[in-house]
Amino acid sequence: MAQFRLQGTKVLAATLGGGGDTVKAKNGSMVAYDGEMAFKKLSGGGDGVRGMVTRRLTGEQMTVMEVKGQGTCYFADRASDISLVRLAGEKLHVEASNLLCTDGGLRTGTTFTGLRGASQGNGLFTTSVEGTGWAAVMSDGPAVLLRVTRDTPLQVDPGAYVAHQGDLRQSFQSGVNFRTFMGEGSGESFQVRFEGDGVVYVQPSERNTLGGDV
């Protein structure tokens, strides 16, 4: 299994031990490597034909490459901050655009998230990562990890949402009222509410969202 560590906060170093160790990374995110590496583009997110069609249909496209070899490979993308997640059988939900690299042994798929995606302009689906191994998640600015418990649900701006883990239900919360249509909207009309037990990753920045100006 490939080992991940951070070199600073914006570069991921993945150590591959040879013998079939692979990682899947965002296409073009390799910045350097030592040892022997082979890069192979995986069409349509690397989940086979079915995954490719699903990704295309759901708008969660990823251009992914498979890296195989022996040595250390360094990944970075637009100086985004990186958080490492170690999975031991759990599932991680992440925006496709925020996923930098996963262990080759992890399964990726698409899950329906409900209405959250609609306000975000990037679809109704997120990418799920499941299995045992490392995953690296990118954020604009260092991610803040917020715990959700049964007593303390969390509301997140869709533009700041990066990923979540655990047993969480999400629902879409809208504060749209007649004022919104009178041009007196609050700019915070759409939120995603997380309930249950788990951790949500938010970034200190907002993507441009359809709901952002409302």
Next chain:
Amino acid sequence: MTSQTPHGSAPQDYQVFDAATLPANDNVNPYAFSVDLDGQWFLQKGKMIAYYGQIDFHGIGHGRLDRLVAGSFHSPLHAADWVVAEGRGKLLLADRAFDINSFDLEEGNLTVRSGNLLAFDPALSLKQSIIPGFLTLIGTGKFVAASNGEVHFVEPPVRVDPQALVGWADCPSPCHHYDHQYMRGVMGGVRAMTGLGGASGEEHQFEFVGAGTVLIQSTEMLLEDRATGQVPHQAGVPGDGSGGAGGPGGQLPGQLGGLQRRLGL
């Protein structure tokens, strides 16, 4: 290069905050600020990234917030860019991953570039500065401002680059300073107007004198200005577009006078 063991960055090594462990009115990291809300706060639209608790966001307009707005806001027209957060809970603020700082004012005043101000306690009152594009906060309370890179505090007398200026506290308003040796004469005018002949880009500064503190950011990349609203069209009010000295067509702040005037034509 710092190297960590492969297991050194397991997720449990990241600090996970919850409703109780989020700091109260303090930074979570240099880029995110946590407000312990019990009552009301003003924030710029779209700067909330997450919250715990029961918080409502209201656009500012007519209604039951009228009194609050009248007390803390003194420019009815730029209120459209602001939101009142009301309720109880922890509120996280951030702005495009810029550095965020909070400041406490005690019976003081601070003038800040409109694009940099993020949120403030309604105990403070917000007024338009007579310098276009700047806002002044007066009173006692806390406010949160963003900057591109860390904020540095310097004491007058000082001259600062216009793009690095974030704001100033307690000192009189700045004046323009020009490098006269360099700008004098016909060639100086040509240089200033066209950049030809080797303008260094540093011929013009803001000069601060008197007692107080000047806030500068560590880059010359400005945060986008926010509209601060119109000022009344009145004789003697700067920035209303009918300006006295600018002549026809008006003049941008910091721009030099027309070439004709320099040449005495």
